[in-house]
Amino acid sequence: MMTKILIAEDEKENRNEIVECLTDNGFECVEASNGEEGLDFLRKDTEITIVVSDIRMPGKSGLDMIGAAQFEIDKD
Numbered sequence: 001m002m003t004k005i006l007i008a009e010d011e012k013e014n015r016n017e018i019v020e021c022l023t024d025n026g027f028e029c030v031e032a033s034n035g036e037e038g039l040d041f042l043r044k045d046t047e048i049t050i051v052v053s054d055i056r057m058p059g060k061s062g063l064d065m066i067g068a069a070q071f072e073i074d075k076d
Contacts, residue, residue, distance in 0.1 A: 004028045004045070008038035008053040008062055018052060035060030042069045 005027050009015035012033070019029045030048060032038035034057050042048060042065075051069075053062035060068070 002026065002028045003049055004030060004047045005050040005052060006030050006032060006038055006041055006045075006048045008032040008035060008051065008057070008065060010034055010054060010057040014054070022052075034058060035062055035065035038062075038065045039068055043072070 003026075005022055007015055007018050007022070007029050009018065009031075010033055015031055015033070019031060022029050030041050030045065032041055035053070036059055038051070038053065039060065042051070051066065053065060055062045
């Protein structure tokens, strides 16, 4: 099974570079352009095992996204 990584980065060029590097090295990537979109992916896709996130993004930051995901895991 291939490792699935969520890339949450609001700058498209940066996101593309990260995705290209990781997919070239055998990883499957899911792309989110902001923290809210990233959180939606984390809620729906249980195969995501790694998150690479920008900290500062419009709306929900990377730290807010991780904190919300952790809260949802802890309450279950």
